[in-house]
Amino acid sequence: MTTGYLGPRGTFCQAALLRTLDDPAADVRPMPSVDAALSAVRSGELDAAMVPIENSVEGGVPATMDALGSGSPLQVVAEALLPVTFVLAARPGTALADVRRVGSHPHGWAQCRGWVAAHLPGAAYVPALSTAAAAEALSLPGEPPHDAALCAPIAAETFGLDVLARDVGDTAGAVTRFLLVTRPGPPPARTGADRTSVVVFQADDHPGGLLEPAGAVRHPRHQPDPHRVAAHRRRARPLLLLDRRRRPRRRRPHGRGAHRAPPHVHRGAVPRLVPPRRRGRGRGAGEHERRRLRRRRRLAARRARPLSVVGEGFGTQPSHAVDCHRTVVAVRTVRRST
Numbered sequence: 001m002t003t004g005y006l007g008p009r010g011t012f013c014q015a016a017l018l019r020t021l022d023d024p025a026a027d028v029r030p031m032p033s034v035d036a037a038l039s040a041v042r043s044g045e046l047d048a049a050m051v052p053i054e055n056s057v058e059g060g061v062p063a064t065m066d067a068l069g070s071g072s073p074l075q076v077v078a079e080a081l082l083p084v085t086f087v088l089a090a091r092p093g094t095a096l097a098d099v100r101r102v103g104s105h106p107h108g109w110a111q112c113r114g115w116v117a118a119h120l121p122g123a124a125y126v127p128a129l130s131t132a133a134a135a136e137a138l139s140l141p142g143e144p145p146h147d148a149a150l151c152a153p154i155a156a157e158t159f160g161l162d163v164l165a166r167d168v169g170d171t172a173g174a175v176t177r178f179l180l181v182t183r184p185g186p187p188p189a190r191t192g193a194d195r196t197s198v199v200v201f202q203a204d205d206h207p208g209g210l211l212e213p214a215g216a217v218r219h220p221r222h223q224p225d226p227h228r229v230a231a232h233r234r235r236a237r238p239l240l241l242l243d244r245r246r247r248p249r250r251r252r253p254h255g256r257g258a259h260r261a262p263p264h265v266h267r268g269a270v271p272r273l274v275p276p277r278r279r280g281r282g283r284g285a286g287e288h289e290r291r292r293l294r295r296r297r298r299l300a301a302r303r304a305r306p307l308s309v310v311g312e313g314f315g316t317q318p319s320h321a322v323d324c325h326r327t328v329v330a331v332r333t334v335r336r337s338t
Ligand SMILES: O=C(O)C(=O)C[C@]1(C(=O)O)C=C[C@@H](O)C=C1
Pocket: 006, 010, 011, 012, 013, 014, 052, 054, 055, 061, 084, 105, 107, 108, 129, 130, 131, 132, 176
């Protein structure tokens, strides 16, 4: 089994992967970008890839949301939560006062820019594909694109750099969540402490519209328990990533739904995020328009195709920093335009 990660060596992503696989002999391969890693999984070049999805300080990782939301369906089989701490690293002999340009992944920069403003006023930010890519650039011959990199301590060591400052993150206790992604496969048994991740697209843009896909596919058997909703505008199409903790469910005697679904296809396991419609309100000015809008949305919801869950699975190792196994279900749906 070959597993890719956002490279080069020394990224937080590599650290998350190694902890999740817990096998020093595992066949792991650095990939130049999240896009490249997920494309390689889709094409069969890789069996799996570890990608960052969300940071506790900076939020969702747009490159990963975009790459998950386009192309053939993928299945999320495990997650890892990794505490992240940053160093400022530079070529040997560089003094802090010499640093005018700082390179890092956008999420790395976002987590350290307060420190940079305080200690290197006027320093410019130079984006890199990963924190370790910024460190690696300093180890290559020729003029580097920046003078110092914000990266993991292991990246500074890997690329023979001097550490100019440690713990330069602005927020103590920052954590990044990573997903281990494969091509869809048969769903293994539930663990009882699982998580559902759903990617849905909004059909058209109007106030409140982001919650409609979730409302359109709500299932009466599932209690609302949204853990996290990340909205992301992907080109013209807003995209939602819904996360929901799943509780152990009683097996139904006549087994409809999840337990009886054919492998990879499972409909309806989606949180109800839209509150029930309130009735009996006054009919003041604008009520007619509101009713018309509600009717339009109701019809649009009926026309929406049901969600299909493309697969599910669970991590074979407990995620780092969480004390239980997690099951993750990746769902993608496309609604017809209203
Ligand atoms: O660049 C890396 O080292 C990564 O693993 C990516 C990433 C991210 O996308 O958020 C992961 C953790 C840190 O928050 C900064 C960057």
